[in-house]
Amino acid sequence: MSDFKTLKFLDKFNGLFERFGIDYVAMRRILQVKLTMDQRRVPTIFTQNTAKKKQDENQFIKSLWIYGLFGLFLIPFILLGDNYLFQMSITFGVVMFIIMTSMISDFSTVLLDIRDKMILQTKPLGKRTVNAARIIHITIYMSFLTGSLTAIPLAVSLFRHGFSFFLLFLIELMVVNLFIVVITAISYIAILKLFDGEKLKDMINYVQILLSIALLIGYQFVARSFEFVDLDVVFQLQWWQFFIPPVWFAAPYEWLLHGNNSFYMIAFSILALVVPFLSIFVYIKLIPSFERNLQKLSNQGAPGKKGHNKLRSMIANTVCRSKEETCFFHFASLMMKNERQFKLKVYPSLGFSLAFPFIFMFNELREKPLSEMASTNSYFSIYFAIMMIPSVVFMLQYSGTYKGAWVFITTPIQEMSSIYKGTLKAFLVKLFLPVYLVLSAVYIGIFTYKVIPDLIIVFISACVYTMLCFKALFNGELPFAESFEVIQQSDGWKVFALIMMIALFAGIHFVSTIWVGGVYIYLILLVGLNFFLWKKGFSQTAEPK
Template sequence: MQDFHTLKLLDRFEKVFSSFGVDYKIMRRILQVKLTMDGRRVPTIFSQNAKKKDKETNNQYIKSLWIYVLFSLFMLPFVLMGDNYLFQMSFFFGIFTFFVMTSMIADFSSVLLDVRDRNILFPKPVDRKTISTAKMVHVVIYLFFLTIALVSIPLIVGLVKNGFLFFLVLVVNIILIDLLIVGLTALIYLFILRFFDGEKLKDIINYVQIGLSLMIMIGYQLLVRSFQFMDLTVSLEPQWWQIFIFPMWYGASMEMLMNGAFQLFYLVFLALGILIPLLSIWIYMKCNHVFEQNLQKLTYHGKAKENKHSKLRSLFLRVICHSNEEKAFFRFASSMMKNERDFKLKVYPSLGFSIVIPFIFIMNGFDTNLDHLSTSKLYLTIYFSLIIIPTIMILLKFSGKYKGAWIYRVAPIQQLKPIFSGTIKAFIFKLYLPVYLVLSAVFIVLFGVGVLPDLVVVFLNACTYAVICFMILKKSIPFSESFDQYNQNSNGAIVFGLMLFVGLFAGLHFVSTLFSYGIYLYFVITIICLATIWKLAFNITWEKIIG
């Protein structure tokens, strides 16, 4: 196994670990194995760009740190602006906390919640303190790399601009925030495991990962727009509720030591900023044995959920599916989309993005009061929600459980049409339609009930667009390929080309609004096109799939 530079640096502290009763040689060997295994794990933020060959030879987490270096540039303005340190550094620490906390939950969960230690090491003659210390050092190693990537540039700029005292206080505050995040994350997991089973915790982690991906996509818009509302000379009035905003604890310490503002309120903040992180780590260490015991719940997968087939759902299936085979694959695809975590992690952020992006274009294209918004044609920005359809149509053929695809061959299937039509209908009605209904509700509030016919036409165009994407893209049985194949194949050019159809639909829609009752004529044309394309799209044989 590789002898990591991190471990060589750790060797200098061997006597420190030994003084606390830790068997350093065994701890080092455990860490060496853990770091080797980590080289095969792809971080959430970097997962879609990793190739299988790279994953086998390199530590993808280290390679992904350049993204966090770019994110650190978002924090630079708060270092470079004036000397109102309480104001500017509170924002700085807030952004830093967001990135570290979300990354901690998304990428370090597999470290904190590793049950392999219990299964492999506990039966062996290895001291429990050595095992728990190895786990904590493992977290600290990666948290150190993440922190350096996020703050190295701001630290250098702050040292040059504000001097050594600013640099020193900033380093201490960052260390305290890291301690607070580690302690809080572990205690949150302890609380969840104490009252819920392992499946609930896995779901929570998965949704945090989805949230991380979504926030990265839209975060830059919020950061850029926040400057429009900031008065950089503002003086913040202390309020009692501000003690719950912990980035302000560390902003207050910067204000005190840089500007000499030794007010009682700031002293309280300073005390909280020091005591709470130390207290959270102390509580975690005291409750560590309880935490390790509750980790056993992660091996419990919960009871199988009973499928309740209501009369309304059965009626819905009879309306949209025309054969028993199509109904079966509609249910199968719906279950896969709902329950498979790998699929949700890749698809759900795109669905969230489809909700956000129309409003981003509305904000960019309309800066006057909302009274004039209802008379504009900006409701056509809802077409931007269609641009995620090609990506999801590509992902429909991938699965983390792809080895079970042999079931297609042994199932008594006469033709492939119900497989594809049932899967696409499941995507439209189970994934896209709920998102579109949310968008439509907001658009009706913004533009009035008069846009309802337009919204119906857009949905029909979305259905047509999904079928067009299916016809153009390479055919494959749904959920039958590994996600590694998706990571290795570049689909950017195909997706970009398919997006041109969205512009065509939107352009025809705009033209239809120029004539009286034009939207209703467009509605009829859209119905005819959808029925025709749907009838022709799914006449596929096994030979075409194999070829």
């Protein structure tokens, strides 16, 4: 096995790990195995992708350039001036938002992994050692992510504000990473303690949605802490800012570099130092409870209620046009319901789609009363709800139980298109439609029944958009037929480009409102386009081999 550079770096801190009761030699060996396995491609079946991946390729490392692009958005805040509290509150708000969402969607499966317990529990290893290996494993990858995101802003900060600013920025980024990992772990510990079996797995997914929404709302609170007065940024102190971590991490710049010795700057700075390390201490104390309750994830809950099955059958018979399509609608619905890895990666995007439209409306309400907003076109913010579609359609190719894809060969399928139609319709009904209906009910309450035609246009646009995402992201692969470990991170640019396409749908819709009857003409054209795409869009789908 390779002796990774990250492990050589950790060797310098082996004494620190030993002081916390962690067997460093054993932890290092576990990490070495985990990092080696991360580089090995698990063989997949039924993949139609002709591009061969090398065995030692790490797809996560290859995807880091995308985070480097995101990091470019931080540069203006670094260069903005010398109002460090404002600049770094926004900077840390963005950094923590991106890292936390990646933690929730990509690394929760590592934190909640119980597969290695059967091997490690038979060895004379302390629970602290096993949990430390799990945390360090995640932290290594998050450090790569953070480095890619902030490498250029760090360099800019060095030349713009000097070495002291750069060093403080670097130290705080390391503390932020540890803080995010530990806080997420403690949240999962609380959920593991309170729930059991299938209900526990569902609650973890609900917590992911809530965390995603909380991140968005928290980011809004960071922005609300500042007001622009005569082109100058003024900090508006409020009691709730003591619960906003980005403000904590921005305060040391004002205190140490600008000499602002006010009570609030010192208090925020102390929170930035004490809370992360206190959370680490709390997590270490909770490790035994975490290990005991983690086993609950392997428990099976009671079977689903028959009423739910009848409702699903009724919906399937309504939206599907053949028995084969109905069959794969049920199959995809069950996969999306029971596939824990799929839900861990997809559900945070549902939270974003639900939260973004509300955040937009709240921003509008700051400028005008609700009665005045009802007469505007602010209902176009519901287009934010379809931002989830590209990422979810992309993830429909993958599964933690991908080896079961032999079912596509053994099943006497007459039309391959039935597989894709059933899967995409299951996604629209099971994941997109609930979010859309909740938002629609709120929008009708605010903008009255006059927006119903526009809401129908948004839904038909979502159906058309789903087909466009399918054509762009499915390269002949069958649904749920590939391992999550070989996700094509290089296709991330396609997802980003497809998200940009949402503006095109919103723009055409907006233009249609200018003319009398334009909305209804656009609706008719959309219905025709949707019918054509769902009728002819599967003509080149792959045959199982």
